[in-house]
Amino acid sequence: xxxxxxxxxxxxxxxxxxTFLPPYREAAARLGLTGVDPAPKxxxxxxxxxxxxxxxxxxxxxxxxxxxxxxxxxxxxxxxxRTAFVPLTQRALPGASADSGMALTEMTRxxxxxxxxxxxxxxxxxxxxxxxxxxGLLDDEMARLVAAYxxxxxxxxxxxxxxxxxxxxxxxxxxxxxPSQLRxxxxxxxxxxxxxxxxxxxxxxxxxAMTMTRVAASCARDAExxxxxxxxxxxxxxxxxxxxxxxxxxxxxxxxxxxxxxTTGTAGLWLLGLQARAAAALGNAEAVRTATSVATSRxxxxxxxxxxxxxxxxxxxxxxxTYYEVEAAALLGHSSPHLVAxxxxxxxxxxxxxxxxxxxxxLAGARCNLAIVRLGGGDIDGxxxxxxxxxxxxxxxxxxxxxxSARRVHGAVLxxxxxxxxxxxxxxxxxxxxxxxxxxxxx
Numbered sequence: 001x002x003x004x005x006x007x008x009x010x011x012x013x014x015x016x017x018x019t020f021l022p023p024y025r026e027a028a029a030r031l032g033l034t035g036v037d038p039a040p041k042x043x044x045x046x047x048x049x050x051x052x053x054x055x056x057x058x059x060x061x062x063x064x065x066x067x068x069x070x071x072x073x074x075x076x077x078x079x080x081x082r083t084a085f086v087p088l089t090q091r092a093l094p095g096a097s098a099d100s101g102m103a104l105t106e107m108t109r110x111x112x113x114x115x116x117x118x119x120x121x122x123x124x125x126x127x128x129x130x131x132x133x134x135x136g137l138l139d140d141e142m143a144r145l146v147a148a149y150x151x152x153x154x155x156x157x158x159x160x161x162x163x164x165x166x167x168x169x170x171x172x173x174x175x176x177x178x179p180s181q182l183r184x185x186x187x188x189x190x191x192x193x194x195x196x197x198x199x200x201x202x203x204x205x206x207x208x209a210m211t212m213t214r215v216a217a218s219c220a221r222d223a224e225x226x227x228x229x230x231x232x233x234x235x236x237x238x239x240x241x242x243x244x245x246x247x248x249x250x251x252x253x254x255x256x257x258x259x260x261x262x263t264t265g266t267a268g269l270w271l272l273g274l275q276a277r278a279a280a281a282l283g284n285a286e287a288v289r290t291a292t293s294v295a296t297s298r299x300x301x302x303x304x305x306x307x308x309x310x311x312x313x314x315x316x317x318x319x320x321x322t323y324y325e326v327e328a329a330a331l332l333g334h335s336s337p338h339l340v341a342x343x344x345x346x347x348x349x350x351x352x353x354x355x356x357x358x359x360x361x362x363l364a365g366a367r368c369n370l371a372i373v374r375l376g377g378g379d380i381d382g383x384x385x386x387x388x389x390x391x392x393x394x395x396x397x398x399x400x401x402x403x404x405s406a407r408r409v410h411g412a413v414l415x416x417x418x419x420x421x422x423x424x425x426x427x428x429x430x431x432x433x434x435x436x437x438x439x440x441x442x443x
Contacts, residue, residue, distance in 0.1 A: 005072040006047050007080060008065050017043045027064035034155070035395035036060060041430075042392040050075075055353070056394050130176050135184060138168060142188055145195055147312040150359030153396035154199050161199065165192040183223050190219035190228050191314070197235055198313065202361075204400040206243045210236060227267040227307055230260035231314070234267070237274045241281065242401045249278035250287075257291075265305030266316035269295050273316065273324035280331035288328050295321065313359070319349035320359070323366045330369050330408075335376025343370040347386070361399055364390045368405035372412045380418035383409070384427045391430050398434070406431050 014020050017040040028036050036056055038046075045051035050073070053061060058069045065072060071085040141164045148157055168189045171177060177185055193216035200209035217232035233256025241249035253275035260268035272295035279287035299321065307314040323346045329339055347370050350363040367390050371383040387409060390402065410431040418424050 001075045002078055003047075003050055003072065004067070004074050004076045004081060004085065005061070005065070007076055007078075008067075008072070009047070024060060024064055028060045031059060031063055033060060033396075035153075037395065039392055045392075054389075054392070056397070130171055130178070130181055130185075134171070135181065138164065138188055142191055143310055146191065146310045146314055149195055149198070149313045150361065151353060154202055155396060158199060161192065161195055165189070165196055168192060186219045186223035187225055187228070190216045190223055190225070190232070191310070193219060194228075194232065194235060195313065197239075201235075201239050201242070202399045202401070206239050209239050213239065226259055227263040227265055227305055230256040230263065230271055231267050231307070232256075233259060234271050234274050237271075237278060241274070241278055242404055246278050246281035250275060250282060253278050263305065264301075264303035265308045266302055267305075267307060267314075269298060269302070269321060270316035272298075273321055276328040277324055277331065280328035283332070285332055288332065292325055292328065319346060319355075320362055322346040323350065323362055323369065326369045326373070327365065330372045330376075333376070335373050337377070339373050340370070340377060340379075343373050346370070360393075360397055361401060364393065364397075364402045365405045368402075368409050371409045375409075375412045375416045375418075378417060380413075380416065380421055380423050380427075383413070384423050387427060387431075391434060403434060406434050 009015070009020065012023075014023070017038075020043055021037060025037070028034065033056075038053070038057055042051075042053075042057075046053055052073055053069075061072065062069055066087045067085055074081075074085075076082070141160070145157060145161050145164065168185060172182075172185050172189060193212055197209045197212035197216055200206075200212055213232055213235045216235070217229060220228040220232055233252045237249045237252035237256065240246075240252060253271055257268065257271040257275055260271050272291045276288045276291035276295070279285075279291065299318070302308075304315075322342065326339065326343045326346050330343075343366070346366040347363070350358070350366050352358065353360075367386050371386040374380075374382040374386060387406075390406065393402070410428055413419055413424050413428050413431075416424065419428075
C-alpha cells in the first residue's frame with residue numbers, strides 16, 4: 001500500500017525532491033505564492049512516511065495534482081486505486097458548467113481592485129471634513145491587519161499595511177480632522193506604525209524598526225493611550241532582545257512596565273514577560289522570579305481593554321505567557337521534568353491555528369525552547385522531534401527571531417553530552433543551513 005499522492009507522483013516520473021520542485025513551483029506561482037518550497041526531508045516525510053503536509057503546503061500540492069488533500073493522503077494498492085478519485089476540476093456545483101463565467105480567481109482579483117478603488121473614492125470624497133464612514137473603513141482595515149499579522153506571511157500584508165498607514169498619516173496632516181477625531185486618528189497611526197515597525201524587525205532591519213517604533217510611541221502619546229505607549233516600549237525591548245542587546249531590552253521593558261502598571265489589559269503582562277526574558281539573558285535569576293511572579297498574580301485580575309479586543313499581535317494570551325516563562329527559564333540554563341512538561345504545554349497551547357491570536361512565530365519559538373529544555377535532560381531524540389516542524393517551515397515564515405531561537409538550539413546541542421551522536425550532528429547541520437526570509441512573520 002502507498003499514498004495516492006505517491007502513486008500520482010511516480011506515475012509522472014517524480015521520485016525525489018529535485019524532480020518534484022519544478023512542477024510544485026509552477027503550481028505555487030499560479031496561486032501567487034513564493035518562498036513555500038518544502039525542505040528535502042519534509043518532502044521525504046510526505047512521500048515515504050505518510051506525514052501529512054502543513055496547510056501552506058497543502059494548497060500548492062492540491063493545485064499541482066488536482067485532487068483534494070484527503071484523497072491524496074488516502075492509501076491505495078501499489079498498482080493504483082480500485083475506485084477512481086474525482087479530480088477537483090470535475091466537482092462542479094449543481095447547475096454549474098465549464099462556461100459558467102469568469103474564473104473565481106479572476107473574480108476575486110477584480111473584486112479586490114474594486115474595493116481598493118472604492119476606498120480611495122471614499123477617502124477623497126470627504127474633502128472638507130472626515131466623516132464616520134472614512135473612520136469606520138480605517139477601523140475595519142486596521143482590525144484586519146492586527147488580527148492577521150501573527151498568522152500570515154508578512155509579504156501578504158505589507159502592501160495593505162503601508163497603504164493604510166499612509167492614509168491615516170494623510171488625514172492627520174490634512175488639517176481636516178476635528179479635535180474630537182484627532183485622538184482616534186493618532187491611535188490608528190500608533191497601531192499601524194507598531195505593525196510596520198514589527199514588520200521591519202521581522203525583516204532583520206532593527207535600526208529602521210526602532211525608528212518606526214518611536215513614531216508609534218509619539219502617536220500613542222498624542223492619543224493619550226498608556227497601554228499602547230507601554231507596548232511601544234515593549235516593542236523596543238523585543239527588538240533589542242532579538243539583536244543581542246539584553247541590557248537595552250531590560251531597560252525598555254522596565255520602562256514600559258511602569259507605564260502599564262495602572263492599565264487593566266494584557267499589555268502590562270507582556271511587558272513583565274519581556275522584562276523576565278531580558279533579565280534571563282543577563283543572568284539575573286532574581287529579577288526573572290520577580291517579574292514572573294507579578295505577571296502570574298496579575299493574570300487573574302485582567303480586564304480586557306480595547307487593544308485586547310483588537311486581538312492578534314496586540315494581546316498577550318495565557319499560552320504566550322507560558323512560552324515566555326519557559327524561555328526565561330531555558331536562558332537561565334534550567335532543566336527539569338516540570339520545565340519540560342511546561343514547555344510541552346506551551347507548544348500544545350500554541351499549536352491550533354484556529355485559536356484567537358495564534359502566532360506562528362510564537363509556536364516556532366516555543367518548539368525551540370522545548371528542544372533546549374529536553375537537551376538539558378539529555379533527550380537528544382526528543383529535541384530533534386521538537387525542532388522538526390520549525391526546520392520544515394516554508395521560507396516565507398522564517399523570521400529573524402526564529403533563526404535566533406534555532407541558533408540557541410544549535411548551541412545547546414554543542415554543549416550537550418550527546419553532541420557527537422548521529423542525531424545531534426544531523427540536527428546541527430540542518431540548523432546551520434536554516435535560511436531566513438526577509439518577508440516573514442514573527443512573534
